Amino acid sequence: MVTGPAHDSKSARTRRRVVDAAAHVLLRRGYAGTRLSDVAEVAQVQAPAIYYYFSSREDLIDEAVAVGLDRARSLVTDALAEAPADAPAIDRLAIAVAAHLRTLLTHSDHAAAAVRTVPQLPEAMRERHRQAQRDYVDVWRALVTQVREEGDLDPALDPGTALMVVLGALNWTAEWWDPARGSLEGVIDAAQRLVRQGLAA
Amino acid sequence: MVTGPAHDSKSARTRRRVVDAAAHVLLRRGYAGTRLSDVAEVAQVQAPAIYYYFSSREDLIDEAVAVGLDRARSLVTDALAEAPADAPAIDRLAIAVAAHLRTLLTHSDHAAAAVRTVPQLPEAMRERHRQAQRDYVDVWRALVTQVREEGDLDPALDPGTALMVVLGALNWTAEWWDPARGSLEGVIDAAQRLVRQGLAA
DNA sequence: CTCGTTTTTTATTCTCGATGAGAATCCGAG
């Protein structure tokens, strides 16, 4: 079953260790480069032990990606939930930008792995995550729509295209940002400014 | 240039087919996912024939990436060379944005493969391309510097960070843009507007 | 101690990069 027991505590913690490890390796090596032996090493488990929890390499990666997409979405929605609901949409968008970058760059190997790996997945597997991806983008789409309704979006911009361009800017940060060479806050600040100014009417 | 006789015409066209095929596969499958058998199939060649031209898989990928980075840079600089040299820097930047997107999305598997793959390369290989990457980014850096000197850059923006965010937005388009579902010109237009507005003082 | 769950050990199969021994093809000299 995908959805395990509500309680944890057994050594279904091992299972989670394995998924975490998969995300870790996935993030650094990409889909094809993710070897079970590496995952096992990170998870502190013998490689064949993975087969007790997952019926195949694909299954494991599939779950890691699913968890990542879900986490990426929920961390953004959580951040939005904490913000005043009546704030201008453009401000809420800026909050989402910050949350997304924080998630991607420091909080979650899962989210980062999912975002960076999805494009490399074999078609069949990507298909399985279409919906999750859509759910994730829809959160953003709603925000942009609100921004437009409040008249803060440049009418010459196609909202869908603009959104994808913005998300691209955010997602790509994972490729170049080096914690040793620049502060996270710096990246967030630049991204927020670019988005606010860029979309502005 | 790695090797390359100035004249072609022999079956050094085969060699080029192989490099082209490598870029093609690289773009879709990533570094670790690039199998020589797939490259061979695309290039219409038997797999071992590749070893007539390249001494190893690494060598082949290395050259494909080198060609790609070089092409990405030169297509942008060529476009800039055709623009009036005394145009405002912000306009020249917009030209570069358009050229980059055109290259990435329709003109060159090589450029797209290089741009999207470099982060996944093993350290040793990435090292070999540091300079080419720097050359490529430097073209942009120079543009941004000019924009700032002409007073068109928001002083609150860190130029380096802003540049990377912008390049990210461009590079990521390769992940989502679907020629069947939206015009290239639409993407270019959105990107140009976002960049102009986003960087503006 | 015993049974069921979890993990390791051992073994099998498969994929993929690499190579070496030639076969096909091309090309110029006679």
Added chain:
DNA sequence: CTCGGATTCTCATCGAGAATAAAAAACGAG
């Protein structure tokens, strides 16, 4: 045109390492 050498490529196969299967061992609750 044809012979012979150089160029270009194919076939068969190796060996490493990966994924998986199967079986055995360790563990833990009752």
